Amino acid sequence: MNAPVASLVGDAGGKDSRGSAAAAAAAAAAASILLSSAGGSDVIRRRTDPDLRGLVLQHLCVITPSGPGRGFAGAAVKLLATDLSLVLEPGQSLLVVGPSGCGKSSLMRAIAGLWTAGSGTVVLPGSASPAARGSVPVFFLPQKPFMPLGDLRTQLTFPGAVPAGAQGDADRALRGARGSRGPLPDVHERTPLLAEGRAPAASGMTGGGGNGTSGVVPSTAASETAGGDCTTGGAGRLPLSDEELLTLLDDVCLPDLVQRVGGLDVELDWSSVLSVGEQQRVAVLRLLAAGPTLAFLDEATSALDGPTEGRLYGLIRKRIGCYVSVGHRMQLLQHHTHVLECLGGGMWRLDSSAEYQHRMAIATGLHP
Template structure:
């Protein structure tokens, strides 16, 4: 069982970049510095733009309302004029132009990613505005409290009006910020989910990661795609913006706090460092617990889904007690781990509550003596308290969000492992396997000295098999259960390659595989018949003819037409499903058909009619079956025995 620790080591950073970067910049780890450089440049561009906007609005306001700004915001106007007389405007302008040029130089790599960069830039801009409004409000409340203490009604009402103006401006800005934050997270989740789904279906990764197949190290890929990605995108965006918000708050209010009390500022830094250290120590334990909780919850959900998918078989066997016990065992495992989780969460909550409650006393302990001596005005107490709380919150980001951070670290590890497992090269890393069956594309199926083994096993299913299958030598494969009949079909289909030898076969589109229990898709009757080629253009008249050919002439009327959507696995019997699968062959007209007991649920008469259709259509077929009647439709027989031995002989009909 994996036991990740909470440390920002190289592997964790690698997993984070591998998952987060592609939405904004192509994944090239040699150029990751370019991606992070662009993020920094975007911040600089937003700062420069915000500077010019702030200066412009201040000068415009001073021009339109000179008396108001002269009495209420004279300090702001003075500071702005001082900035304009310095080199800062030139630096900001140069930074803005340089940022634009750098983004233009990377246009080829981000041409299709303009939306996410634009939204991220807007969020950063709004974050700067919100932070600036917080600074303004801290001074507004300072002057309001001081005017109340001095009973100065004129100043009090002036700043109450200013507070109202700031409030009216702040509400739509904050709402817009929250909306864009969620919107960017939603778009990121959509893109990343599609990206993972594409990789999941490419190179048959979904098959390789199946619990019954080769790679069983990555559990519950469905949860990693549906839930872990959702959590990752939302939390990553939150952390990026919260970290930047903390930095802005730290820069803005540390200056205010330092101007009020140097002792308070240094005491704050020591207190925050202590809280962060304790949180990291406790958090290292939480990462493994959260990681296990995600896995155990997914196992429990999978157990319930498995019961639903196999409800009829369980009912026939009367296996309710066993299935219930297995599901309850998975539930108990999840509950036990969650019990451990809430214990550690309670320990962290206890520390966080004490940590946060004690912070309310510190500003008063340090500031009150200064006020009582007359060194500070009354409003400075409130402003210092607000500044202290905001700066402490910025420095205590890890302390206050350690539970989120541990869940985030677990999510990064799970997605990183999953992403690596979707690399086609990872499917060939079986430790026990040193040889592979080679597949070559040729017009006919031919096996040359093929030795077949199960994945991750040294067991020999078939050894040194050679044969050819042509239109005049359709092959029937027989043998006792467990000797490797279906496994050989998997090898011909390219699903298994453990072993040695060469398999020659047509291109994938020229072969159609029919399992014993056909796959019934979610969709209409027409889509069922056209599967796996939904774009196949065929008239409904021809489809009706095909249904008649496979002895389903009344199916169309029974279900209500080709556009009817049903739960086909329940509506159709197994025999009807097998005939629908044969209809797919008649529609697709493949060069080869591979039938794994594909007529086991049919009577002999229907079986004969369907095989006759394959012969008339000149489709070459390879069948696995046990019925003696199957020999009537084939020209050669491969019989497989225990221990990997086999015999090929002709069939005389």
């Protein structure tokens, strides 16, 4: 890999689009390209790099799906993000914020490889080799965790290690999660990453402008199981000993769960017997157990009280090198280094957490 970029970098496709008027014009132009080409053959291109420890987005555009069997019947294509480029380095974390329905989850899913409509390039960490054990490149936590059939141990270790050569199973699971919509495309060719060596970020970059239409999910994308947590191929650190599981349960504020349900081997209907907040804590345990290079958390702690959410994010911050979250609570800011604000109509703004808080304080009159 090329020399690391010093800090998270956002740009708007090389254009000077910091001014909101310029950005708005770029987004409007992009929208007209997008809307006229919706249903065409453009796709979000995706690559993996075994040396990458973070995330690279290049000119990413995300739109709502269109065409037969996709999206909402008769609904117009909606621009969710335009011309978003950034580099997330190890130790950096991104909080995606914005009004309800502006496209935060869709953007996250597009980046993770679970959403197909758009254009641009996403580069994700990959396994060093198919047989490599000890690291899961990418892990995705949805708001509502998937609780598979099985005993408590199965819940805690889901989705478990992906054995070498089992990518076909992951692909099948992904295809099932996507509603069997056509074949999974091939992995795009590898090209040198971070080759541009972007300059350190100027603060408060805004964006908009780009093109793209419908999509692609390569076999190296994060695989999802029935809408639940997902990982990319490669083996995780599982299986875990009972002692390790008990320690992790303690970590995620479920110290008495094993005792309460009657043991690790007890089988119950877990989505009924555990509250949503408990299920979210189980999902965070899975994340900590897997120890991925890069994690995506889509409102994954939304059902938790503030102190518990803070404690879990404290652990994530310490143990997961790089992560992207969608969330609404201001307290999440302290657990992320940068903020991507979705402004609607595909527009966005990228700030450091401190800059974002400063702006918010001024906007709400809390700061002179």
